[in-house]
Amino acid sequence: MIRDAERTKKLLLKAATDEFAAYGIAGARIDRIAASAGVNKAMIYSYFESKDNLFDTVFNAMTSASLEQxxxxxxxxxxxxxxxxxxxxxxxxxxxxxxxxxxxxxxxxxxxxxxxxxxxxxxxxxxxxxxxxxxxxxxxxxxxxxxxxxxxxxxxxxxxxxxxxxxxxxxxxxxxxxxxxxxxxxx
Amino acid sequence: MIRDAERTKKLLLKAATDEFAAYGIAGARIDRIAASAGVNKAMIYSYFESKDNLFDTVFNAMTSASLEQxxxxxxxxxxxxxxxxxxxxxxxxxxxxxxxxxxxxxxxxxxxxxxxxxxxxxxxxxxxxxxxxxxxxxxxxxxxxxxxxxxxxxxxxxxxxxxxxxxxxxxxxxxxxxxxxxxxxxx
DNA sequence: GCTTGTCAACTAAAAAGTTAGTTGTAAAAT
DNA sequence: ATTTTACAACTAACTTTTTAGTTGACAAGC
The missing domain is CATH 1.10.357.10 (Tetracycline Repressor, domain 2)
Known part of the structure; x- marks a missing residue:
């Protein structure tokens, strides 16, 4: 099994973006994000403190990309x-x-x-x-x-x-x- | 204690409208609606089947009123x-x-x-x-x-x-x- | 007394968040 | 070049909290 923190983070961010876009903050499910990324749930808390913080990370990344584009x-x-x-x-x-x-x-x-x-x-x-x-x-x-x-x-x-x-x-x-x-x- | 089903329903609908407007469907809390209406939670399920159904009722009422206005x-x-x-x-x-x-x-x-x-x-x-x-x-x-x-x-x-x-x-x-x-x- | 409205307490399930332990990797020591 | 060591990446199972929904008892009005 390969280990690559950056890759894992990217997978999580991608999955989280989809999840938050579809269901919003309150409607998003941490388990669903982990499953859809194929990554263990604990990794989310290791790399991004909390659900709220994960959303902030997703939103900032999306906003910056969108502004540049x-x-x-x-x-x-x-x-x-x-x-x-x-x-x-x-x-x-x-x-x-x-x-x-x-x-x-x-x-x-x-x-x-x-x-x-x-x-x-x-x-x-x-x-x-x-x-x-x-x-x-x-x-x-x-x-x-x-x-x-x-x-x-x-x-x-x-x-x-x-x-x-x-x-x-x-x-x-x-x-x-x-x-x-x-x-x-x-x- | 006075008993008035219509009044109770109105109180619940008002509280539910505020709650759903503020937090959406996933973010709304049944307990908060009951508390803010000053009505017991079980009344919600007695008058409106479920959370989803309560939202539908609120949304239909609001939409009709808005259209007429x-x-x-x-x-x-x-x-x-x-x-x-x-x-x-x-x-x-x-x-x-x-x-x-x-x-x-x-x-x-x-x-x-x-x-x-x-x-x-x-x-x-x-x-x-x-x-x-x-x-x-x-x-x-x-x-x-x-x-x-x-x-x-x-x-x-x-x-x-x-x-x-x-x-x-x-x-x-x-x-x-x-x-x-x-x-x-x-x- | 019978129906209907009301309530506090309860249940079951879902969800967020945690932990203790395992494994891969890469650099230091031999 | 191999072995050892240390640490970061990872995992499965667990705990805690929150939440929708229920129930059975009680009270009010007819």
Whole structure:
């Protein structure tokens, strides 16, 4: 039997990511994570102190990866929206984990990486508004919230609407990109 | 001790609504609901079969009430968005319960009231597009998804953005109404 | 007295977390 | 080069805590 702590940790993190994305913090089962990783349960407590701490590790890793993946471009917000949409479609776990986090950790410590990334985006937006590249009808934080909300359109859709939602991913993407274009348009 | 089955049920439903909104299905605790309602735990099982069934009851009641409260007006989508926003701000539990439901009940039975209400909205939207009242760049379902997403802008905001979010509710409302106005504008 | 509402105490099962002991590995000692 | 030693990786079984759900006794109103 080979022994490889790093490999074991990776297996656990992968399994934990799937489990938390599917069931949330309260719904996740330590035994299920261990079984699905093919690793002994005690290893979880050896490498990650507790269930809560395991979730934090998973969430931080996911968030960092997600932030790096999608580059912000204040000169092309519709393009940014499209890339963000692609990222969410390719990694639906990201959206679910973030939603669980917001629901189950209403007072979680703000992640430094996210704070920094948002500050940078707000700063760029402020600059673009000042320079006249973007209209001044919305504040920077308002642009950011609106773009994010529009990108999440198909995720926040109620299940009852499900069957009517366009099957074609390209179409769903085009709707979002076009909507953002209209939000930032000069009259 | 006074005996009033209806009163007891109401107390339990109120407590259960708060509990499920705060902690979700997996995170909710039957003992906490009973304690917060000031009612014995066994009453829950007497009036509502199980934890799952209690959640369904809470969710159906909340959904029906929420649907009735906000009237749809295809001739004034920005106004509808504003009223929906007000409803969500006044009853934040509604948004949380719906989100929990989407996460924890991915294959829940579609609620008849919601299905009917959505069908009616889609039908009206189709009519408005055909009549030229609304632009034809988006399908009915796309309008609905976009409007809902925009209304939820401040709810889907990541916590790290929290401090930057406008404190003024009227301003947050105005942003949403204006955004919807732009989405339905003719060029 | 019979039905229905209420309650405290109980049960069974599930879940998180722990422990005592085993095994592989790699470096030090021979 | 082999053996020894030390430690990290690992395991199975265990303990403790939590939680959904139950029961049987008692009380209130008809």
């Amino acid at each position: 999608v580059v912000f471009d204040v000169a092309d917000l519709p393009g940014y929206a499209g890339r963000l949409f692609d990222s969410f479609e390719d990694n639906p776990d990201t959206v679910r984990l973030t939603t669980w986090y917001q629901l189950e950790r209403p007072h979680g410590t703000p992640l430094h990486a996210v704070v920094a990334s948002n500050a940078a985006k707000l700063h760029e937006l402020r600059g673009a508004i000042a320079a006249g590249t973007l209209p001044d009808r919305f504040e920077p934080v308002e642009f950011l919230a609106l773009v994010r909300a529009v990108v999440l359109s198909w995720s926040t859709t109620v299940p009852e609407l499900g069957p009517a939602v366009p099957k074609d991913r390209a179409r769903r993407r085009a709707v979002i990109v076009d909507a953002v274009r209209r939000l930032i348009a000069f009259d | 906000v009237v749809f007006d295809v001739a004034d989508l920005p106004g509808y968005a504003g009223r929906l926003f007000d409803s969500f701000e006044d009853n934040p539990d509604t948004v949380r319960l719906t989100t929990w439901y989407q996460l924890e009940r991915p294959h829940g039975t579609p609620l008849h009231a919601v299905v009917a209400s959505n069908a009616a909205k889609l039908h009206e939207l189709r009519g408005a597009i055909a009549a030229g009242t609304l632009p034809d760049r988006f399908e009915p379902v796309e309008f609905l998804a976009l409007v809902r997403a925009v209304v939820l802008s401040w709810s889907t905001t990541v916590p790290e953005l929290g401090p930057a979010v406008p404190k003024d509710r009227a301003r947050r409302r105005a942003v949403i109404v204006d955004a919807v106005r732009r989405l339905i504008a003719f060029d």
